[in-house]
């Protein structure tokens with residue numbers, strides 16, 4: 001049996017001393033709002049049709065088709081890194097080639113409050129602990 005205080009302290013120590021791995025943040029990108037715009041153009045087309053403006057309706061429908069055929073950005077998450085010099089970056093290579101340091105998992109974890117640490121561990125890490133001759137905690141993010 002492992003006392004919870006010892007387990008908590010081991011996890012916190014393990015996380016705060018991880019300076020080998022850069023912290024990876026994940027940012028939600030809402031995507032484009034073309035679906036709304038296409039819907040509005042189609043509504044204008046339907047309204048034009050009701051008014052008997054068939055040419056206008058045809059133009060709106062063609063405009064909607066052109067919008068649908070164009071490039072779209074679906075909602076998604078983008079991963080990136082935090083550089084001490086540049087701030088958030090998508091690609092770490094330019095920073096590393098300039099000798100910049102990236103925020104490590106340990107630095108990031110040390111900056112979180114208790115609730116933030118709990119959320120970080122619950123959402124992004126698998127923590128396992130076992131005892132051989134001392135308590136060993138491993139984290140996998």
Ligand SMILES: [Zn+2]
Pocket residue numbers: 083084085086087094095096100
């Ligand atoms: Zn940088």
